[in-house]
Amino acid sequence: MATTKWAIDPTHSEIGFKVKHMMFSNVSGKFGTFTAEATTEDDNFENAQFDFSADVDSVNTGNTDRDNHLKTVDFFGTEEHGKITFKSTSFKKNSDEDYTLIGDLTIKGTTKPVTLAVEFGGIAKDPWGNTKAGFSATGKLNRKDFGLTWNAALETGGVLVSEEVKLVIDVQFVKQ
Template sequence: MSTTKWTVDPTHSEIGFKVKHMMFTNVSGKFTKFDAAATTEGDHFENAAFNFSGAVDSVSTGNTDRDGHLLSADFFDAAQFPQITFESTSFNKKNEGEYTLNGNFSLHGITKPISLDVEFGGIAKDPWGNTKAGFTITGKINRKDFGLNWNSALETGGVLVGEEVKLAIELQFIKQ
């Protein structure tokens, strides 16, 4: 069987995250500049290889001051660490349409293995004849595992920014 390359359709994809603010609400954000690709045997995604890279300076939370703080040395340190990357090590079927995606995630100069849950939406042709595949990917990381340690104590107890970052990713790939 031949190898098939898939590239991300950025106009139909999102790389999002949520983190607790003041321990009782979530702040959502996203990266607006990213690239992703997959390599499969034929059109079958079982055992596919995935990779991702995102521009740290494209972070957007809807608040210019907060985005500026995230880009500073307190958090992402975008000047020194301009990219977030992911390289898969395995993609295993759990149930029909459900997979586990394992790989090496690099953020802030630190690389660690992570595991993500994947819902495979299927493969279809769009109105222009392109073959597309859709994925919903969720998971979580601890930001402190990647050296993002800044925080501020609250008068009421607790901290300003939670440690757990929930990932919410929608990817639509185009068969090449």
């Protein structure tokens, strides 16, 4: 059976996350350096395989002090665990645009299954003749499941950083 390889277009893709700060506002961040590829049966993305890797040192929340803290052993521990990886185990079509992506996510040396809701934007040729496919994915995880346990108690009760992390992913793939 013929397969088609797709490579991520990093200039038109964003791998982001949101986490509640002080229990009432969101802080957003993203990874600036990442790679991903998809393997499909022809142009049909049903049952596609996805592989992803992000350079944890490229984390950017718009605040250098916070980014540097995220790189320490309190959170990602980039010296020992420089990459976040994802390998899909299932990509199922629910409707023409809605899919469910399940895979193994590895953060800080811990691998756990995660489920993402994926919206397939479609396939089109760009003005230079490249065939592209677009996806938006969302999901959530508990950061403590991956050993990211640092926190601080607030005087008013609650904690500084939520355990729940929302994933917000928008990607374009280029047919190879």
